[in-house]
Amino acid sequence: MRLSVIGCGYLGAVHAASMAELGHDVVGVDIDTHKVDLLSDGRAPFFEPELEELLARNVDAGRLTFSENFSAIEGAQVHFISVGTPQSESGAADMSYVNVAVDSMLPHLGRCTAGPEVVAGKSTVPVGTASRLAQTIERAGALLVWNPEFLREGFAVQDTLRPDRMVYGLPDDPGTAARAKEVMDAVYERILATGTPRLVMDYATAELVKVSANAFLATKISFINAMSQVCDAAGANVTALAEAIGMDERIGSRFLRAGIGFGGGCLPKDIRAFQARADELGVGDAPAFLAEVDRVNETMRAGVVQTAKELLGDNLTGATVTVLGAAFKPDSDDMRNSPALDLATELSGPAKRVVVHDPAAGPILAKQEDRPYEVAPSTQSALEGTDLIIVGTEWREYQDLNPTQAAGLARTRYVIDGRNCLDAQDWKAAGWTYRGIGRR
Numbered sequence: 001m002r003l004s005v006i007g008c009g010y011l012g013a014v015h016a017a018s019m020a021e022l023g024h025d026v027v028g029v030d031i032d033t034h035k036v037d038l039l040s041d042g043r044a045p046f047f048e049p050e051l052e053e054l055l056a057r058n059v060d061a062g063r064l065t066f067s068e069n070f071s072a073i074e075g076a077q078v079h080f081i082s083v084g085t086p087q088s089e090s091g092a093a094d095m096s097y098v099n100v101a102v103d104s105m106l107p108h109l110g111r112c113t114a115g116p117e118v119v120a121g122k123s124t125v126p127v128g129t130a131s132r133l134a135q136t137i138e139r140a141g142a143l144l145v146w147n148p149e150f151l152r153e154g155f156a157v158q159d160t161l162r163p164d165r166m167v168y169g170l171p172d173d174p175g176t177a178a179r180a181k182e183v184m185d186a187v188y189e190r191i192l193a194t195g196t197p198r199l200v201m202d203y204a205t206a207e208l209v210k211v212s213a214n215a216f217l218a219t220k221i222s223f224i225n226a227m228s229q230v231c232d233a234a235g236a237n238v239t240a241l242a243e244a245i246g247m248d249e250r251i252g253s254r255f256l257r258a259g260i261g262f263g264g265g266c267l268p269k270d271i272r273a274f275q276a277r278a279d280e281l282g283v284g285d286a287p288a289f290l291a292e293v294d295r296v297n298e299t300m301r302a303g304v305v306q307t308a309k310e311l312l313g314d315n316l317t318g319a320t321v322t323v324l325g326a327a328f329k330p331d332s333d334d335m336r337n338s339p340a341l342d343l344a345t346e347l348s349g350p351a352k353r354v355v356v357h358d359p360a361a362g363p364i365l366a367k368q369e370d371r372p373y374e375v376a377p378s379t380q381s382a383l384e385g386t387d388l389i390i391v392g393t394e395w396r397e398y399q400d401l402n403p404t405q406a407a408g409l410a411r412t413r414y415v416i417d418g419r420n421c422l423d424a425q426d427w428k429a430a431g432w433t434y435r436g437i438g439r440r
């Protein structure tokens with residue numbers, strides 16, 4: 001099938017490459033020339049495991065092209081909208097990219113000869129968006145499906161090609177819905193053939209599935225982080241607690257890792273946008289607990305700054321603090337809303353020096369001007385002369401650090417394990433004063 005993907009960021013680039021991998025003929029459209037050039041060369045504009053191989057293979061095979069020109073989408077049977085919906089100042093989702101994408105594609109719709117033409121929305125949008133857009137799109141000759149994406153950065157290719165489930169939000173008219181569903185089934189034929197559940201629902205529910213999944217995940221993390229604060233006060237251990245409650249199948253053990261909290265391009269903005277939309281709908285009280293989820297998340301970062309102050313006392317003003325990690329999570333170079341980077345910025349005020357290292361995001365960070373911290377090219381150089389190590393992102397290489405070797409590089413041996421990913425006993429045995437999150 002001929003497909004187009006509008007917006008080639010984390011979501012779109014991975015989706016375009018994955019659809020080509022399924023055997024489709026795909027064109028990705030983006031207004032960013034640099035991104036289009038890189039992608040056309042088979043190179044990934046960001047760090048994402050497996051993506052570059054997928055891009056290179058499919059660009060070479062001639063199944064995958066990229067363009068800045070919307071006319072490139074003409075004749076494709078399915079057009080995926082995968083532009084960003086960043087947080088606006090009010091907290092609501094900024095819909096300008098979606099609106100521009102739709103306006104720009106309209107003049108090029110209605111030219112597919114292979115069968116019904118479909119616009120498939122993948123972007124995370126406020127509930128009500130699809131029904132707002134459907135009529136305009138139908139008038140231009142295509143049907144609209146809302147087909148949310150649940151990919152995690154770091155596992156994006158895997159999540160796209162082997163998703164837990166596929167969700168289609170379909171038009172109300174049964175005949176139109178059946179035609180749109182058939183087209184989407186053809187796109188995902190190879191994925192569905194492996195037994196992936198495909199759930200069919202109305203537009204509004206499909207839009208809400210995505211935001212409520214993220215709201216639930218954020219709530220789960222803030223729940224365990226709230227427990228970590230109680231554990232700290234009570235002298236209990238949140239890791240043991242999480243393991244024990246997670247064995248109850250109704251609770252489940254995933255997303256119960258206490259730490260400095262969630263960040264990234266999705267969870268923080270999605271819970272705020274969800275709240276803003278619920279307010280608009282007059283039901284703002286129902287998800288009001290999400291403001292608490294957000295607040296608990298922020299308190300985790302503040303807690304680490306406080307612990308740093310307690311550990312170093314007056315010496316903080318002359319101290320070098322090393323923050324290990326800048327990406328919001330490992331296997332990503334995404335620093336949007338990164339808890340680790342927030343800590344580096346916060347501590348650069350009171351500390352003498354803050355040195356940041358990150359195996360993937362570090363080189364990007366190093367190029368930024370006006371940052372209040374240094375960027376080290378290696379973990380080793382980041383640890384030289386340090387007074388306090390803060391693990392902000394649980395990269396494997398930090399988990400594998402040898403505490404004795406690290407002790408040889410440091411000036412004083414304080415470590416705050418912001419992701420509870422180090423072996424506390426090993427570090428203590430090597431002479432470090434160790435602080436985890438909720439595992440004192």
Ligand code: UDX
Pocket residue numbers: 149150151152153154214217221254255256257258259260261262263264265266267328329
């Ligand atoms: C998330 C959703 O998981 C995904 O389904 C959606 O499509 C996009 O948003 P992503 O932002 O890539 O994906 O990251 P995720 O793996 O969910 O982690 C989010 C944040 O939560 C990270 O900062 C991570 O460090 C943190 N986290 C995760 C915890 O603090 N504790 C946990 O137990 C799990």
